[in-house]
Amino acid sequence: MHTYELLFILPGTLDDKEVAARSEEVVSLVKEFGSDVELQPIGKNRLAYPIKQIRYGYFFIVVFKAPAPAVKKLEDRLALMRDLLRAMITHFNTGLTATQKIAYSTDSSGVTTMTEKSAEWSEQKAPLVAEAEAVAAAKSPDKELNIEEISKKLDDLISGDFIIPQS
Known part of the structure; x- marks a missing residue:
């Protein structure tokens, strides 16, 4: 069994009670296919682009352990849920988060x-x-320039003693 991470987004139009109920539905669905289920709510954030004409969403992460064939079945079941805007399952990398x-x-x-x-x-x-x-x-060797040298060069340039080549 491998450890997986499910990120899902619920519509921002739901109230807090509906969000809690829908997130528990997702957790119970994940428990059917896996074990060691942990729900981590991220909060309500603005979406990068509208999904189904909705601009805000409640983000949740579920970390769970499951066999590989069960993950495909879980993805299929999540696709059938009406209130989910998006759901994505990836391998959970414990080394990266630590x-x-x-x-x-x-x-x-x-x-x-x-x-x-x-x-x-x-x-x-x-x-x-x-x-x-x-x-x-x-x-870059440090060259110390004297202010007198700089002012002399500027005076020469301003006086027009140098001929500028025409291109």
């Missing part, structure tokens, strides 16, 4: 962005970043 970290950053304009980083990714990229910094430091 090492996943979320980093929030706010830029100068006040926009907050959320990025997900895994520990393995940051460990792999750290030597590359250090190597890139070393190469950049080696390539």
